[in-house]
Amino acid sequence: MDIDTLFKALADPTRRQILVELSTKGGQTLYELCVKLLMVRKIDMSRQAISKHLDALEESNLIVTTWNGREKLHYLNSDPLIKIQDWIMALSRTGRKKSS
């Protein structure tokens, strides 16, 4: 996954909130996520809109899905975040060297 796609996926505040919500509880269905986003995070969006955000997050590998029988469950996948973290760390180290 290239870094641009990851930053693009993370640039949206709703998508970041979805990731935070999934970090508190993995394995949620679309319905449960919509309920939690509305009640806990005051994000009032249609199911279709949330579903599109989930698709974008899944495409950038920030979430992974599994099937529990016929239910589609969503989980946070932190691997790409580590990639971003490495990128930022490398850049911030370089920056410090130059300024010192």
Next chain:
Amino acid sequence: MKISLTSVPIDRYDKALQFYTEVLGFVKKQDMELGHGVRWITVVSPEDPDGPELLLEPNADYPAMRALKESLVKDGIPITAFEVKDIEAEHKKLESLGVRFTMAPTQMGPTTQAIFDDTCGNLIQIYQPAA
């Protein structure tokens, strides 16, 4: 005009009747033979025997309904909802009877709701209104 009948789409009468009466605790109210193996079966809540009847409607063979049910289950969306007095107690009781919950009791504004699998291809919500 009033609402006295609602329905859930089921696949088999015997399985649905077993779940809705023995597990959920509803009571059979009507059971009429309509011919060609079709029956008119309704259940009611023992807490409200003259209240709305729930029709167990066998339409799992209707492809459009089957597609709808699959989509609802995939996204975790309940097909209908029943009111309970004490959702924590109900959740515990139903789990002890082997009911699989897809969502544990969750506060949603003034109500608390939970969702379970009715074994007939549907997700059902139970909710406890604000006291």
